[in-house]
Amino acid sequence: MARRAIASAPGKVILFGEHFVVYGKSSIVMAISRRVYVTVEKYKTEEIIIESDLGYTGLFTGNTYKPLIGGLDGEPILKPVYIAANKTLEFLSINSGLKISISSEIPIASGLGSSASTFVATIIATSYLFDCSLSYKELFNLSLRAEEHVHGTPSGVDQAIAINGGLIEYNRFSGFEKLKSPVDIPLIIGNTGILRSTGGQVAKVRRFAEKNPSIMKTLFLQIEEIISKAKNSLVEGDLEDLGILMDRNQELLRIIGVSHEKLEELILVAKRAGALGAKLTGAGGGGCMIALVTDKVKNSVAKAIENAGGKSLPVNISTNGVEVKLYNDDS
């Protein structure tokens, strides 16, 4: 096989603060053990071919898209990856075509950060292929440009966690800080299977904020308090308090209109089965919820989610952020 770079980056769950993070509030986010893998090789000049295990392959030449597998439906999915790769080539002043292959363990459009992980892995693999290295800031900013194509005002939380891994506090103005918890944070993800667009959800919150400035102001104060208490509970390893704070965060998400009846159902059954706390994670409107569990209740919570029609997925913190390796012909 030709010289190629293979990178991977983790998905994430937002424990606290999604949406409010877009408005400059802090958030707490954890990388999960599901990853996206991206392989990048050189290809014919001026052409970037992208194949995804979602069943789409397409060829980008300048501004034109030619579907090879999966028809035109593939364009909106592959285009941001093209932007990520193309902006990286421009930034590195490299004139080359690329072949990019994506395989992912993270379900798309579900709030688990699959797009940001794909962009981060694509960008770092592209830079490695040409023996270039990017600083954290360069990788972050290039990936944010691609995310802007997905929705106009990304906070950058998804890129920060895909690059760093672990558990972080993220603020779009002050950046990230690594957090440590003396105990594991065992979660069951419940996927509603309902796909939604992050851009649509962010726009919905924007409309809410414009119509209800004073309510939004109160919610900002409440999320600040939740984040500050959650940081203490994490440091102290107090899972019961964390659970209570997750429930409080969910109340705020309900008010800004990003929950969904299926999410509410999964949250309810998870709590009834003994979860310490539960909330939606990511943009909401469908996608996933998370339930904080103990060893004693984790099976019953997973079962309750499945019985209610959700797909359950147990996850813990993944400490590994983005990783990349270069392979030559004989390796």
Ligand code: MEV
């Ligand atoms: C998406 O994972 C999180 C949101 O807060 C959007 C963003 O921060 O860019 C909904």
